[in-house]
Amino acid sequence: MIPKIALFSFCQRLYALPVEVVLHILSSPRVFPLPLLPSGVEGVFLFKGEAIPLADPFLEGGRPAGEQGEGFVVVCGTENGLLGLKAEQVLQIVDREQGSLEKIDVLEDIRWADLRFVHRDREYPVLNLENLVASLPDNIIKDPETRSVPAGSRRLG
Amino acid sequence: MSVGDEMKLVFRLGRLGFALGVNDLVEIREDFLGFLDPSSEKTSPLQLGSLPHRGDNIPVYDLKELFGLTGSGAGQALLVVTAASEPWAVVADRIEGIFPGSEFESQPLSLVLSSGMTRPYDTLDIWRGEPLVLCETGKLQTCWEWE
Numbered sequence: 001m002i003p004k005i006a007l008f009s010f011c012q013r014l015y016a017l018p019v020e021v022v023l024h025i026l027s028s029p030r031v032f033p034l035p036l037l038p039s040g041v042e043g044v045f046l047f048k049g050e051a052i053p054l055a056d057p058f059l060e061g062g063r064p065a066g067e068q069g070e071g072f073v074v075v076c077g078t079e080n081g082l083l084g085l086k087a088e089q090v091l092q093i094v095d096r097e098q099g100s101l102e103k104i105d106v107l108e109d110i111r112w113a114d115l116r117f118v119h120r121d122r123e124y125p126v127l128n129l130e131n132l133v134a135s136l137p138d139n140i141i142k143d144p145e146t147r148s149v150p151a152g153s154r155r156l157g
Numbered sequence: 158m159s160v161g162d163e164m165k166l167v168f169r170l171g172r173l174g175f176a177l178g179v180n181d182l183v184e185i186r187e188d189f190l191g192f193l194d195p196s197s198e199k200t201s202p203l204q205l206g207s208l209p210h211r212g213d214n215i216p217v218y219d220l221k222e223l224f225g226l227t228g229s230g231a232g233q234a235l236l237v238v239t240a241a242s243e244p245w246a247v248v249a250d251r252i253e254g255i256f257p258g259s260e261f262e263s264q265p266l267s268l269v270l271s272s273g274m275t276r277p278y279d280t281l282d283i284w285r286g287e288p289l290v291l292c293e294t295g296k297l298q299t300c301w302e303w304e
Binding site: 032033034035036037038044046049050051052053078081082083133136137 | 269
């Protein structure tokens with residue numbers, strides 16, 4: 001049961017998170033790139049001395065830097081550790097009863113969202129962070145010229 | 158997180174920062190370009206060529222290719238390192254310097270990034286507020302042999 005839902009926007013798209021996974025919201029921390037990151041992961045930022053990965057909630061890598069927008073980083077807890085999600089706007093936190101939660105039956109454009117929250121006629125995919133993290137190894141950046149996976153990265157198994 | 162005693166070299170490939178323990182560092186050369194032989198027999202696709210070093214020829218490997226970094230620019234410094242008994246070298250774009258181990262705090266790469274993937278690095282060194290990729294020579298050696 002999700003008691004409260006936090007609503008965000010990023011790049012003119014909406015998304016939602018159960019408030020219990022949201023630990024902090026930071027304003028534009030400095031982001032450091034690292035090699036061999038999955039597409040959609042911009043780099044890491046330091047939070048309480050720990051290097052935390054920063055991801056686009058829709059894992060759409062390659063967007064020109066000027067379109068990424070300044071804004072906020074939502075620090076979330078996952079089973080594998082902390083993860084930052086980019087947000088342009090923190091819209092509001094609402095009680096679950098203020099809208100309706102619907103199961104997403106078919107694969108939509110965000111395959112790590114299995115619920116949508118409908119609030120005031122707007123639909124917010126509710127991100128399942130464990131699914132998002134699990135999808136990262138499929139999203140390794142390929143060299144734009146050769147379309148090959150960089151030499152240093154290998155998927156286990 | 159842990160703070161080590163070993164001094165570390167900080168270098169850059171493009172704007173990304175890397176750290177390397179000086180215990181594995183044999184030499185830093187800046188005059189290598191005229192001596193690098195790219196036509197020598199290569200044992201790895203990541204090998205740029207070979208270089209005479211103290212009476213022997215040692216392989217020079219391409220760290221940028223290993224780390225999936227594109228971008229031009231001939232490296233400005235050659236780092237000769239030794240893993241086990243066989244020395245090899247890699248090229249860096251810029252050397253920041255050698256700093257006391259007390260300036261570095263090591264931490265494992267987040268499980269969010271490391272779960273399900275293997276990379277040529279799995280540790281970050283936080284140095285002066287910046288996460289650096291820690292180059293472990295044994296791990297790099299394995300990468301040269303992989304290819």
